Amino acid sequence: MAMTGVLRPGHVQIRVLDMEASLTHYIERMGLLETDRDDQGRVYLKGWDEHDWFSVVLRPADTPGMDFTAFKVDSVETLNRLEQSLKDFGCEITRLPAGDLKHCGERVSFISPMGHTFELFAQKDYIGNGLGNINPHPWREDLKGMKVHRFDHCLLYGDDLDGAVKLFTEVLGFQQTEKVVVGPGGSVQIASFLTCGMKAHDLALIRHEEKGKLHHVSFLLRSWEEVLHAADIMGRYKIPIDIGPTRHGITRGRTIYFFDPSGNRNETFCDSYDWYPDHPEITWTEDELGGAIFYHDQQLNERFLSVVT
Amino acid sequence: MAMTGVLRPGHVQIRVLDMEASLTHYIERMGLLETDRDDQGRVYLKGWDEHDWFSVVLRPADTPGMDFTAFKVDSVETLNRLEQSLKDFGCEITRLPAGDLKHCGERVSFISPMGHTFELFAQKDYIGNGLGNINPHPWREDLKGMKVHRFDHCLLYGDDLDGAVKLFTEVLGFQQTEKVVVGPGGSVQIASFLTCGMKAHDLALIRHEEKGKLHHVSFLLRSWEEVLHAADIMGRYKIPIDIGPTRHGITRGRTIYFFDPSGNRNETFCDSYDWYPDHPEITWTEDELGGAIFYHDQQLNERFLSVVT
Amino acid sequence: MAMTGVLRPGHVQIRVLDMEASLTHYIERMGLLETDRDDQGRVYLKGWDEHDWFSVVLRPADTPGMDFTAFKVDSVETLNRLEQSLKDFGCEITRLPAGDLKHCGERVSFISPMGHTFELFAQKDYIGNGLGNINPHPWREDLKGMKVHRFDHCLLYGDDLDGAVKLFTEVLGFQQTEKVVVGPGGSVQIASFLTCGMKAHDLALIRHEEKGKLHHVSFLLRSWEEVLHAADIMGRYKIPIDIGPTRHGITRGRTIYFFDPSGNRNETFCDSYDWYPDHPEITWTEDELGGAIFYHDQQLNERFLSVVT
Amino acid sequence: MAMTGVLRPGHVQIRVLDMEASLTHYIERMGLLETDRDDQGRVYLKGWDEHDWFSVVLRPADTPGMDFTAFKVDSVETLNRLEQSLKDFGCEITRLPAGDLKHCGERVSFISPMGHTFELFAQKDYIGNGLGNINPHPWREDLKGMKVHRFDHCLLYGDDLDGAVKLFTEVLGFQQTEKVVVGPGGSVQIASFLTCGMKAHDLALIRHEEKGKLHHVSFLLRSWEEVLHAADIMGRYKIPIDIGPTRHGITRGRTIYFFDPSGNRNETFCDSYDWYPDHPEITWTEDELGGAIFYHDQQLNERFLSVVT
Incomplete structure (x- = not known):
């Protein structure tokens, strides 16, 4: 297979x-x-x-x-x-x-x-997506709020990025699709985007002084119009937005970041590219880090970079 | 990997x-x-x-x-x-x-x-997507017309569907994601949608009396708005449309079918679902075949079903 | 005012x-x-x-x-x-x-x-749009189905088109925004699109042998994504579609036509242009009538042209 | 008329x-x-x-x-x-x-x-929209960048808001569609949105200590997808964004604010509502001012409120 x-x-x-x-x-x-x-x-x-x-x-x-x-x-x-x-x-x-x-x-x-x-x-009980497997409708009509399609990935902060990347690529067979490097000659990698399939990322890792922190849990939407709808839900219910709607340079996603009632950051996003194992790894350098993270305004955002749970 | x-x-x-x-x-x-x-x-x-x-x-x-x-x-x-x-x-x-x-x-x-x-x-020269691999912009500004993203798949008509499905699944490691069955008890399979990765289909096959025919060559777009734009191009240049914009039940795609100047059918479509090997195969039955093919009007279209090259 | x-x-x-x-x-x-x-x-x-x-x-x-x-x-x-x-x-x-x-x-x-x-x-009781007039949310969350925004216009079929246009323009102050002409030198007008404000049409009239017929009642949507959603509702509930999603040349609207359970034709559409009284009237001629009506496939549709209630 | x-x-x-x-x-x-x-x-x-x-x-x-x-x-x-x-x-x-x-x-x-x-x-030479008035295509293919449709309105800052509103409504026949009030009992009006037709605003005025200042010049887009495209242009060319993409509570528009090379603020936006003279005026109060201006994050933005040219 x-x-x-x-x-x-x-x-x-x-x-x-x-x-x-x-x-x-x-x-x-x-x-x-x-x-x-x-x-x-x-x-x-x-x-x-x-x-x-x-x-x-x-x-x-x-x-x-x-x-x-x-x-x-x-x-x-x-x-x-x-x-x-x-x-x-x-x-x-x-x-x-x-x-x-x-x-x-x-x-x-x-x-x-x-x-x-x-x-x-390796095993989890099957419950299905509610459409059935015989003549399914291509959509569900009974969904609430932002109608997120799936849990998509986590972005995690911690100290030994190099070790983690080595573990995921050499032991678990992930590929690094994109990375961010800083310092003289780009000698220090500070971020890694890793895939185990055809998604631009199934896991994202950022170098950080403290071990074991969560930056965000991400959920998939299917269109920029669904991103707007998610933002409209946030406005209606005064869900605190960190940033967005906007677009990433990294992975190309259209996105919003916001916080759950406990202060955990969530993301809803849509539409990055399909990855294949023969695609080139993408490198982001320090001078273009603003646009790497938020392509539209090209500016780093202190809260986005530093608040973790 | x-x-x-x-x-x-x-x-x-x-x-x-x-x-x-x-x-x-x-x-x-x-x-x-x-x-x-x-x-x-x-x-x-x-x-x-x-x-x-x-x-x-x-x-x-x-x-x-x-x-x-x-x-x-x-x-x-x-x-x-x-x-x-x-x-x-x-x-x-x-x-x-x-x-x-x-x-x-x-x-x-x-x-x-x-x-x-x-x-x-196994090997083809690398030319890249024109964005570069260092700090790439997430989109190209210099594209023409429908701006299709990639060649996505073919749908082919031929006689020995069972044999072809056997070859692709047992020899080449494809999985069947969806199928159409007709006849008493759904005993005759007339269509197979096959994947070699995470796409809902990398190849589609339809049973047909004649060997070796092409139904269409399909190209990927990224949004329903891009499907509209493709249709607007077809209108402007009087490219003959077969059907669409519309949506499939099968694979959920939003789509348009049209013909190249030689009479070969093309498709531009967006947005089906992500497949994983543990997902259930979907079955379409004869009584819902209209909606399987064209979900919106739920009607079979004789030209769509019979014209091949 | x-x-x-x-x-x-x-x-x-x-x-x-x-x-x-x-x-x-x-x-x-x-x-x-x-x-x-x-x-x-x-x-x-x-x-x-x-x-x-x-x-x-x-x-x-x-x-x-x-x-x-x-x-x-x-x-x-x-x-x-x-x-x-x-x-x-x-x-x-x-x-x-x-x-x-x-x-x-x-x-x-x-x-x-x-x-x-x-x-x-001149007078109808006020009920409001449900958002209130003090700090209103810009959208309603409690809507069903296609979520049509408003009754927008009717398209009517009848015999004395010239008389009706004269009445609406000379007596009621409408302007003709677009018209369709056929025959030698475009001598016979067969369709009129009339506005009483800034919409591309508040009323549409088609010449027809029989008096007093209804072609369709039209309802406004706000985006092409909402047109897709309307079509998805039609597919799910097997509401008979006449044609669409597609786009008009006339008025530029993106549209779907379908039938209510009594056989009355409905339209849901979005996004034509804003009209001003100093804009030029647009004329459509017989040779481009296909694209005038349905821009994408540029083809006349017998059912669309002839079925009225 | x-x-x-x-x-x-x-x-x-x-x-x-x-x-x-x-x-x-x-x-x-x-x-x-x-x-x-x-x-x-x-x-x-x-x-x-x-x-x-x-x-x-x-x-x-x-x-x-x-x-x-x-x-x-x-x-x-x-x-x-x-x-x-x-x-x-x-x-x-x-x-x-x-x-x-x-x-x-x-x-x-x-x-x-x-x-x-x-x-x-009262008079300006006619040049047309480039589509012609005989069988026009409903769109232009030769446009650059954000493809703005029209100059839409200005938002101006100055001192005597009450006097200006009086002039526009009593002398020039505008209607006030929305207003912002602050202070005890909402006794002080600080913003006025005025229409001379069916748009939610043809002019916006904000109370400010200094006379004769410009907040922004606004241009119309036709969809949220076009707003994304405009933001992508800003990212590509590092045009400084003030805020957005986001949505207003006031007028419901989806919007981005950015600066021209001289520091003049521009807006590109889409999709507010249609106004009629019998519609109720909308009032925004001080406690909901964040959401009035930026509905998604519900927060006031100092730069947006204070930088004018």
Whole structure:
């Protein structure tokens, strides 16, 4: 098969301070669908066009941030093989049993050199996208708010970027699609955009003094008109916007950044390019960093660069 | 790596009756870029966002239609391996030397059970998408007409659909994303949509009494607004439209079909869904065939179904 | 004031065969809002962004078609003045009392030379667009289906086009923005597009052998994306489409035509140009009639031209 | 006729510091068309869909800002009548001869209570929108950059807002569509949006300590996709953006603000609502002023509020 190994971002567990406010945000405003709850008080959500049982888990907590994010792999064999490769790379591994997250099979958990907890899993219950698989309509009419299509990726901040890039590319088979370099001769890489398939990014990593921080959790929309609609929802409900609507140079996406009620940053975006393994890596340099991040106004934004959870 | 084996549609060679009229059509109206010509009178073209040297070859001929279409594979090793697999499957293979098509490496040519000539190749010269790989702008300003982004796929008509599906799925590692079935209990499959990556289709096949016919060559746009713009170009230059703008049930695409000056059908479309190997296959049945093909008016269109080259 | 005299299309009364099916169509699918009913079984509707109490009246009947359409004028003085002008022109006038249509003041009814019943009125109760007039949100979140913004205009078929144009331009102060001419030297006008404000058309008239026929009732959308959404609603609910999505040459609108359950044709469209009284009249000639009507495929459509109610 | 008196904004004369840089900005980037120059070094421009000879005049100067802006009236009779009304109101009038601006008839110039020079004129040479008036295509293919459709309106800052509103509504027949009030009980009006036709605003006025300042000159686009394209042009050419893409609460427009090379603020926007004289005036209060101005992020922007030329 052409798509093998690590398939895609599978889920992210986000810490929230006020579950009711968070459910209003993620369900009523963003349009995620609730699919289950568990006895730890966690709520399971998914974007409408995802087929697996959940992709976002909200956990009640005292501090915001990300507990972990996971990638789905194509088979149990791949899961076992990659577990060994991670051990060989020097990662400490935890095997989490099936059912530890409801509807999810065994998970292989490890901590990346940047301090984030990642997981791999091969199995999750199928729930479907609500259209059915026989003569489906091409769209759903019953969605709320921003109608986000799927959990798309995370952007994470941490210290050992070089180590994390090495792990994802050499052990897990990701490719680096784009990078940002600074310093004399571009000698220091400060950002990496990584794909495990045909998306411009399935994971983004930024060098930062502190380990294990979350910059944002991103959700896919399908058009610039849907980006406007998302912004209109934010205006109507006074959801704090960080920046946007605007466009990235990096990945070409059209985007808005905003905050959930706990202060975790979300992104809704549409339309980057399709990646293939024989495409060239793109490099962004310090002098064009403004346009790399926000193409329209070409200016760096202190809050965008520094606020993390 | 996550994307392996057959990567994507690499090129299509189209027979055209009047080269000058065809160049006006494909370059001035559709926005393909000319990248070379050869001593057989063939003209090489590409969509702006493709990185390889060409994806469309126009060959002067007395009858319209498709000479062949090719898929790029990830390496010479894969090329050799798949050549053997094709032989084992029973295909007669022709090895075409590097340079037979300019800028293209060796090609493995074979005839599918439906009578079409397909090729595999592993190497093609890199020309880039014109944005550069250092601090690229996310768009090109110098494009013409419909500004098509890439050659996306072919839809082909032929007799032995079952055999062709078997070849593409069992030998070349494609997956069937959607299919159409008719007859008692849906016992006869008449259409297959096949992917080698994350696109809803990289190849579409329709059962038809005659071998080796071309229904259309498809090109990607990025938004419904770009579909409107393409239609406005067709109106301005009286390019004959077959149907559209409209939307498919199958693959969800927003689309227009029209004809090149030789009578070959083209498609410009945008926005189907992302496929993953663990997604369910979608089945369309005879009673909903109108909406499967054209979701808006839900009606079959005799010309669309029967005119091929 | 800069806008005086006849202001805009105010309402249309449509005959429907099955009221329940019609309410599903006009309310659930098109997104009109019900604002009242009366003891004749009539149902009053409005588009969300209209401020007057109603703009569409559905009347239960045995045959489809239009009973009448009305224009709002700026004052009772104007109403009285235009009544006299219509009498002077030779029209037979009927004064309908306030309340004959609920929430509507006195109406001056007359029959145009093409056989249609038109009305003028100066007063209708104010209901608002639901956004309020203090710090309004710029959009409504609670709308259904196609979310049509307003009743926009009617296109009517009848015999004495020249007489009707004379009446609307000389008596009621309309301007002809566009016209279609056929025959030797363009000697016969077959279509007239008339405005009473800054819209490209507030009324459209086509020459036809039979008096008093309705071609379509048109509703405004705000973007090509909304036109797609309207088409997606039609596909989902198998509402019969006549033609579209497509674009007109005449008025430049992007459009879809479809039928209500009684066989009355509806249009949803967006985005023509702004008209000013010093703009030139546009003329369409017989040889370009295909593109005048449907710009994309440039072809006349027999059903579109001949089916009326 | 339904549209009488003052018809629309007719032109604006902008002071620019560097004509070559300004021509690049207004022609190559914004897409205005040059239609003439005069012996004062002034350059005459128009948006493609305007029919009169020019709507923007660039004058070489040492300071940026607006010299004057003008409204077209429906006839010489109206011009003479309004001249007398302005005199009666207490304005000092200057009659400028035909040809003082090339292609333009006599102009009646007056200074408003806020200190800006306004003009009225009844006649300007016709140049057309380049589509022709016989079987026109509904769009132009030869446009550059942002492809702005027309000069739409000015927003001006000055001291005597009450006096200016009185002049425009009582003398020139404008209506106030929206207003902003602050202070105890909303006792102080600080902004007025005024129409002379069916647009949500043909002129906007803001209370400010200094007389006669320009906040921005606005140009019309036709869709949110065109707003994105305009922003992409700004990114590509590093045109300084003030804010946007975003949306206003006031007038509902989708918009971007940016600066010309002289520091004059420009706006490109699309899609506000249609106004009729019987629509209610909208009031914005101090507590919702953030959302009134920028609906998405609901925050006031110091630079947007205070930088004028």
